[in-house]
Amino acid sequence: MVRTHGGSAAPSDASGRRDPGRGSRRSFPLVPLLGIVWFAAAFYPVYYMFISSLRERSDYLEGSPWLPPLQPVLGNYAEVLGSGLALYFLNSLFVVTLSVALIVFVGFLAAYVIARIPSRAIRGVFTTFLMGLAIPLQAAIIPVYLLIVEMGLYDTLYALIPPQVAFGIPLTVLILVNFIRDIPNELFDAIKLDGGGHRRTLRSLVLPLSRPALVTVVIYNALQAWNNFLFPLVLTQSSNVRTIPLALQQFQGQYGVDVPGLMAAVLLSTLPIIVLYIVARRQLLGGLAAGFGR
Structure with missing residues (x-):
């Protein structure tokens, strides 16, 4: 009408x-x-x-x-490339690769156990992981420093990996637990009836369906490890173990800052993260939108 x-x-x-x-x-x-x-x-x-x-x-x-x-x-x-940025880039890449690999491996296995095996002890472990989210990195830097010195890792690249893994696991477990819980129980029952154990369930079901969440935690933890400034500042001393964020300090002189050189260094240091985001953008958006349906 x-x-x-x-x-x-x-x-x-x-x-x-x-x-x-x-x-x-x-x-x-x-x-x-x-x-x-x-x-x-x-x-x-x-x-x-x-x-x-x-x-x-x-x-x-x-x-x-x-x-x-x-x-x-x-x-x-x-000038930036000639000032040793390639070495600092490799140092950061080494720390990020090992840290993210350990975070994802431990977090994925822990999230599967927490999501699929009901137990009071496991719920207590999950609560302990969640308590790690409430501890600021700056508040724990002195105990971390003492532990690294006692372990004999001070002033090495390996000194940056344990604290990075410890602070990256809690949020990784939280994201993966919620994502795994959203997988339909019928799929787990089907694999169980087919005679599959936990190893087959992880390999054939949980790992493929959790790919968006895994990509999300990989990019997040890689970004945190790549941009971390406090751990390299406190736990390293020699110039040959510097990472990218700490190396940017050398463009600040006693009486001024080389702003164009600093901008070039910062721009080059962000290229790996930008490339990683472009490659995994679709999986990242899917992981951010899923996993919290319950």
């Missing part, structure tokens, strides 16, 4: 009622506009780092901060 008034027509349904959503769909697109504003605010720091890394140190403050330099240079990147 269509009612006319003054030459205009108002759409309505068969019962004569006007469609309330038709007018709202023609309203101003506020959500896309807010998305564009958010994208600009989030992208501008990356853009600023890039254009600043193309400036000479002497004329860093000249020109508009919104526009790229008229004569861009790549000398800052050459």
